[in-house]
Amino acid sequence: MTTRRVFLKSTGGLAALSSLGGTQALATAPVAANDDQFKLGMAGYTFVHFKLDQALEMLRKVDVHYLCIKDFHLPLDSTPEQIAEFHAKLKESNVTGYAVGPIYMKTEAEVDRAFAYAKRVGVKLIVAVPNVELLPLVDKRVKEYDFRVAIHNHGPDIALYPNPASIYKEIKDLDPRIGFCFDMGHDKRFGEDPVADLQIYAKRIFDIHLKNVSAATKEGKTCELGRGVIDIPAFVQMLRKIGYSGSCSLEYEKDMKDPLAGIAESVGYFRGVCEATRSAKRRS
Secondary structure (H helix, E strand, C coil): CHHHHHHHHHHHHHHHHHCCCHHHHHHHHCCCCCCCEEEEEEEEHCCCCCCCHHHHHHHHHHHHCCEEEECCCCCCCHHHHHHHHHHHHHHHHCCCCEEEEEEEEECCHHHHHHHHHHHHCCCEEEECCCCCHHHHHHHHHHHHHCEEEEEEECCCCCCCCCCCHHHHHHHCCCCCCEEEEEEEHHHCCCCCCHHHHHHHHHHHHHEEECCEEECCCCCCEEECCCCCCCCCHHEEEEEEECCCCCCCEEECCCCCCCCCCHHHHHHHHHHHHHHHHHHHHHHH
């Protein structure tokens, strides 16, 4: 909570929260127009326990309009008719599916299936976890399809791609359309500095899993965005410094069978940080 309290005090946010009636009001308060290039989205995994209609209702309640599509909502073998129905539901909710994944790729057939799936779905960004020996094939398919592939880091939980450095080592000489889905929470749990890594790997970061964690260790758990150990205001300021133009997609992995309150708090906090740091920049 220390980072959150310091931020709110420095920006006058405590008074704002009081006048708005608390964090719930912050989540739904109107946000001034801004010139930020990045957008707020949602990682589909957040809704692993919910049907698509339920997920879209939660997105409506927190006024989020971008979704990274997971295959439990739109299976990898979906027909064109199923995909059309899926997109129609998203359109009714004013939601855009901007990418698919994460998709694990352990065989050549799984690489080809993922690219064919993304093409049918109509997106050009695949969040992926390909085995290292398959990267030459991924590189070949990226050139053929003109898609981008964002490799997801998983911190101390999975030996494959634990941090951005382990990804960059494997992709630095490959097509520049192969980059990162930067999971800032897992990065912190691995003992890294997400703000510094955001700057170091900026040119190859195509997607961000926005989250905070309770500790900078393997034992750290996802928590509400303003309550963890990552300095979110500093992260937002770095997003602007590097000119990041992709999605910051909240991946909320706490209370996953009843996540709406935490999602709303996190969305409101992120929007509050963005507005307060913009206002502070204007005054400086």
